[in-house]
Amino acid sequence: MAFFLSTFTNKVDKKGRVSVPAQFRAAVSSSHFPGIVLYRPLNLPCIEGSDISFLEQLSDRLYGDFGPFDPHQMSVATAILGGAAQLSFDPEGRIALPGELRSNAHIENEATFVGIGRKFQIWSSDAYKAHHAKQMAVAEVTAPGLPPFGGGEQS
16 A cells, blocks of 8 residues: 655646646555546535545445445545545646535635645645644644553653
């Protein structure tokens, strides 16, 4: 499974195309689909993305944990999987951001790619600055209590 790190801001052209960071393209290059999958997260004004295997695992969990006809499974599958876009890179390493996803994230001239491990996010640059500041404030308080940082271990 791919692993995404770091933060990159790239220009979005008039056609909605943006260059995917080289490190992100390299992370998915060995996948059975050497592109990315984008979808709308349920709780943030951004776009989330991953390699195809991340969403395959999500689908497996949804069906395994809930069963194929459970209404909770159906709602999450519809929201995430039903709205996902499977995108290949053009020769310059770009993708065309789907209009509905771009609109939800308010992405116009710049897109900020944020690697968060097994997935990544794409934000409008201004929205990411505010989100980052908020997340840093929360992390400063909560991180020291999370395992392995100290919350679950006895000294």
